[in-house]
Amino acid sequence: MAQAHRIVVKVGSSSLTTASGGLDADRVDALVDVLAKVRSGGEKEIVLVSSGAIAAGLAPLGLRRRPRDLARQQAAASVGQGLLMARYTASFARYGVRAGQVLLTSDDMARRAHHRNASRTLDQLLTMGALPIVNENDTIATDEIRFGDNDRLAALVAHLVRADLLVLLSDVDGLYDGDPSKPGTSRIEEVRGPEDIAHVQIGSAGKAGVGTGGMVTKVEAARIAAAAGIPVVLTSAVHAADALAGRDTGTLFHRTGRRSADRLLWLQHASTPQGSLILDDGAVRAVTERRTSLLPAGIKDVEGEFSAGDPVELKDTEGRAVARGLVNFDAKEIPQLLGRSTRELAKELGPAYEREVVHRDDLVLLHG
Numbered sequence: 001m002a003q004a005h006r007i008v009v010k011v012g013s014s015s016l017t018t019a020s021g022g023l024d025a026d027r028v029d030a031l032v033d034v035l036a037k038v039r040s041g042g043e044k045e046i047v048l049v050s051s052g053a054i055a056a057g058l059a060p061l062g063l064r065r066r067p068r069d070l071a072r073q074q075a076a077a078s079v080g081q082g083l084l085m086a087r088y089t090a091s092f093a094r095y096g097v098r099a100g101q102v103l104l105t106s107d108d109m110a111r112r113a114h115h116r117n118a119s120r121t122l123d124q125l126l127t128m129g130a131l132p133i134v135n136e137n138d139t140i141a142t143d144e145i146r147f148g149d150n151d152r153l154a155a156l157v158a159h160l161v162r163a164d165l166l167v168l169l170s171d172v173d174g175l176y177d178g179d180p181s182k183p184g185t186s187r188i189e190e191v192r193g194p195e196d197i198a199h200v201q202i203g204s205a206g207k208a209g210v211g212t213g214g215m216v217t218k219v220e221a222a223r224i225a226a227a228a229g230i231p232v233v234l235t236s237a238v239h240a241a242d243a244l245a246g247r248d249t250g251t252l253f254h255r256t257g258r259r260s261a262d263r264l265l266w267l268q269h270a271s272t273p274q275g276s277l278i279l280d281d282g283a284v285r286a287v288t289e290r291r292t293s294l295l296p297a298g299i300k301d302v303e304g305e306f307s308a309g310d311p312v313e314l315k316d317t318e319g320r321a322v323a324r325g326l327v328n329f330d331a332k333e334i335p336q337l338l339g340r341s342t343r344e345l346a347k348e349l350g351p352a353y354e355r356e357v358v359h360r361d362d363l364v365l366l367h368g
Contacts, residue, residue, distance in 0.1 A: 002246030004165035010154035015237035056080030151221035275304025293356035296337035325358035
């Protein structure tokens, strides 16, 4: 942990704000003190994924608690995001550190060009010595394209920037084998795989009531990052310095997999399918066992409305999703392609139809 060069740090709303809404300047400054010190030697790079925009916008708009409807959440985010960045900018300026804002939606990340642009922007900010502060673009994200919580966003950003470590900071100092407020429970120090926590009942609600992510989302984020080859430390914001120094704190999730193609992780965990393609048995085997592209000949039916470039699920004849991919045709074009060879289609409809419905480079298998 101490050797990690590029680190993604995620901090939740409850660690930055008061329970009634509004930023807690002392808490923000305390976190910035730690991050600025860690990167001051020039050996470490930090990307901060910060919640808090909606919570910061509650009090200025006269809202007593986080609204449930999307429109008022977006209004709060619009006011709060500016306040949040102003607070970070002023706080980092004490150390001569320039902060840069990066707002993302899950839709940005599944599409090839957007994904490449996000990666390039983050790399350039780090190269120029700035500290990127990433948040979900709550002001424009619809329910269909939201990450839903910044824990999952942080795991995917860690993969996007090829981080050596992900640190998830919350109001609890690790994963416990029961309710940490009750006697007799103990902190789980290390998780080497899912089997280590199969017996653990993981609660979902945060204490302060201003965030969306509870322990469930943090464990899921840790699973995503660990499977992508990135170790994760889950601890409380007050122990941030210990976590970043590699000292024993919180819960360490060991790597369980290796790095994969960037976009495929986003496709698997951050995209919302806009429709489905029903495959015959031969096409299911070709896609899942031989890892081939999906051709029109193997498709039996199409469901939903989608455009070329949208994520869709590939299902077997029982309706089970076996893969997810970016489709090359609009939904309305596909019925005329069903069960036909690309050669036949090219001859009848033109050369644009002599191609895969989903290319294997834009396809990820769904296990379990």
